Amino acid sequence: MVKIFVVDNGGQWTHREWRTLRDLEVDTKIVPNTISFENLIKENIDGLVLSGGTPRIGLEDDLGNSGEYLQKANFPILGICAGHQFMGRFFGGLVAPSKVPEFGKVELILLKQDSLFEGVPEKSIVWESHNDEVSHLPPNFEALAKSENCKIQAMKHKSKSIYGVQFHPEVEHTEYGEQIFINFVKICER
Amino acid sequence: MFKAERFIDEAVAKLKEEVHGKALIAFSGGVDSTVCAALVNKAIGKQLIAVHVDTGYMRKNESKNVKKLMEKMGLNYRFIDASKEYYKDLKGVEDPEKKRKIIGEKFIRIFEKVADKEKIEYLVQGTIAPDWIESGGQLRDTIKSHHNVGGLPEKMKLKLVEPLRDLYKDEVRKVARSLNLTVSERQPFPGPGLAIRIIGEATPERTEIVREACYIVENEIESAVEKGLMEMPWQYFAVLLPVKSVGVQGDRRAYGYVIAVRAVHSIDAMTCAYSKIPHEVIDKISTRITNSLKDKINRIVYDVTNKPPSTVEWE
Numbered sequence: 290m291v292k293i294f295v296v297d298n299g300g301q302w303t304h305r306e307w308r309t310l311r312d313l314e315v316d317t318k319i320v321p322n323t324i325s326f327e328n329l330i331k332e333n334i335d336g337l338v339l340s341g342g343t344p345r346i347g348l349e350d351d352l353g354n355s356g357e358y359l360q361k362a363n364f365p366i367l368g369i370c371a372g373h374q375f376m377g378r379f380f381g382g383l384v385a386p387s388k389v390p391e392f393g394k395v396e397l398i399l400l401k402q403d404s405l406f407e408g409v410p411e412k413s414i415v416w417e418s419h420n421d422e423v424s425h426l427p428p429n430f431e432a433l434a435k436s437e438n439c440k441i442q443a444m445k446h447k448s449k450s451i452y453g454v455q456f457h458p459e460v461e462h463t464e465y466g467e468q469i470f471i472n473f474v475k476i477c478e479r
Numbered sequence: 480m481f482k483a484e485r486f487i488d489e490a491v492a493k494l495k496e497e498v499h500g501k502a503l504i505a506f507s508g509g510v511d512s513t514v515c516a517a518l519v520n521k522a523i524g525k526q527l528i529a530v531h532v533d534t535g536y537m538r539k540n541e542s543k544n545v546k547k548l549m550e551k552m553g554l555n556y557r558f559i560d561a562s563k564e565y566y567k568d569l570k571g572v573e574d575p576e577k578k579r580k581i582i583g584e585k586f587i588r589i590f591e592k593v594a595d596k597e598k599i600e601y602l603v604q605g606t607i608a609p610d611w612i613e614s615g616g617q618l619r620d621t622i623k624s625h626h627n628v629g630g631l632p633e634k635m636k637l638k639l640v641e642p643l644r645d646l647y648k649d650e651v652r653k654v655a656r657s658l659n660l661t662v663s664e665r666q667p668f669p670g671p672g673l674a675i676r677i678i679g680e681a682t683p684e685r686t687e688i689v690r691e692a693c694y695i696v697e698n699e700i701e702s703a704v705e706k707g708l709m710e711m712p713w714q715y716f717a718v719l720l721p722v723k724s725v726g727v728q729g730d731r732r733a734y735g736y737v738i739a740v741r742a743v744h745s746i747d748a749m750t751c752a753y754s755k756i757p758h759e760v761i762d763k764i765s766t767r768i769t770n771s772l773k774d775k776i777n778r779i780v781y782d783v784t785n786k787p788p789s790t791v792e793w794e
Contacts, residue, residue: 393785418788462745
């Protein structure tokens with residue numbers, strides 16, 4: 290059984306991420322973002338999800354020990370919303386308040402095929418809830434998806450399995466959300 | 480995947496370990512508290528006492544029907560009419576968070592009274608995941624204080640038991656179906672009831688207006704679903720707004736309040752899309768509300784916001 294933990298950054302949908310993974314028969318648990326990397330790897334995890342949360346990454350807020358996980362991990366990581374933004378800033382990109390924040394229904398447009406989006410059509414409906422966004426990609430990252438008002442809806446590290454998504458694949462109203470989780474689980478199984 | 484049978488076995492076993500002696504369940508008659516009562520009933524039988532409080536903010540005929548349900552389920556129950564006290568405590572209160580907290584605390588004080596009298600140690604609540612997620616605390620922002628979590632007083636004597644804490648409504652419904660409970664498909668109804676469907680002060684007069692409007696919305700939508708005109712929404716109701724607008728009724732100027740009609744699609748209330756109700760159904764709702772509430776209401780609007788950015792209820 291593949292083991293993927295969810296780091297809780299205080300998001301409304303952290304528990305939904307846990308539920309989606311559990312429904313996919315993944316061995317999963319919600320852990321606080323104050324857990325040390327050392328204690329995290331003692332659990333022998335195959336992957337990690339960094340949840341969203343209230344911190345305004347565009348205004349310099351932090352996400353507990355998330356930086357340490359990103360720096361030291363040798364397993365795949367999926368950052369969602371604030372988790373994605375923090376990832377962007379941590380690796381040297383820029384995060385800023387969105388010119389047009391997005392809430393609720395948005396059309397996602399894929400820019401590039403990638404294993405995270407296998408089985409997801411070029412255009413699909415996703416659900417959003419953000420005030421900030423990654424405005425400039427970090428070096429060594431590429432954009433995988435965009436929307437009308439947000440250039441970087443998904444990004445990936447060029448050589449590691451480190452992914453960030455601005456939208457929320459864990460909620461019911463994101464059309465291919467479960468598929469994206471299935472894909473991430475596969476990436477963690479490798 | 481979530482398996483109801485496995486959940487029931489595990490929950491009952493855990494309850495047998497956790498609860499020693501008499502327990503009281505806060506019983507609203509909705510899906511969550513009914514499932515909870517059935518589980519605890521399996522675990523401790525007659526040691527469980529169901530308490531239903533009529534807050535005065537219940538839907539039309541609700542408390543009467545809950546009484547019947549408790550009898551049908553063979554529960555050992557107490558029925559408490561506290562409507563006058565609730566109206567008194569909410570007099571002059573306009574802030575939605577204050578309303579929720581007053582209602583939450585009052586529930587507990589009523590339960591404590593029963594518990595004192597009957598020597599009960601445990602309070603069972605049908606709290607589910609969205610309740611504690613939205614109530615916030617520590618890392619999480621408070622979106623709204625659910626009466627059974629964020630509305631709990633800091634000091635309380637009863638020990639809390641919440642067997643459904645990690646479940647969402649669609650999972651609770653699966654458990655309800657597996658237990659053959661008739662309430663399994665009921666739409667959710669908030670604990671603070673109609674008090675949070677009245678924007679501003681929840682007076683008895685305004686409560687009567689929104690009660691009737693909610694009844695009409697439910698009635699029309701359910702009959703439209705029966706006729707195959709639309710899908711059953713997750714939740715559907717009316718909200719009384721404190722805004723007045725000018726109308727004309729019987730050749731005379733009218734100056735009445737506005738009712739907002741809300742219907743949403745969801746499986747777990749964590750995200751929602753507003754329901755695309757056919758115009759003929761909205762039309763019927765609009766005409767029926769304004770005709771039956773006469774000079775009190777002369778305008779109906781339909782809420783077309785998703786969650787986020789809005790929430791299901793207005794307060």
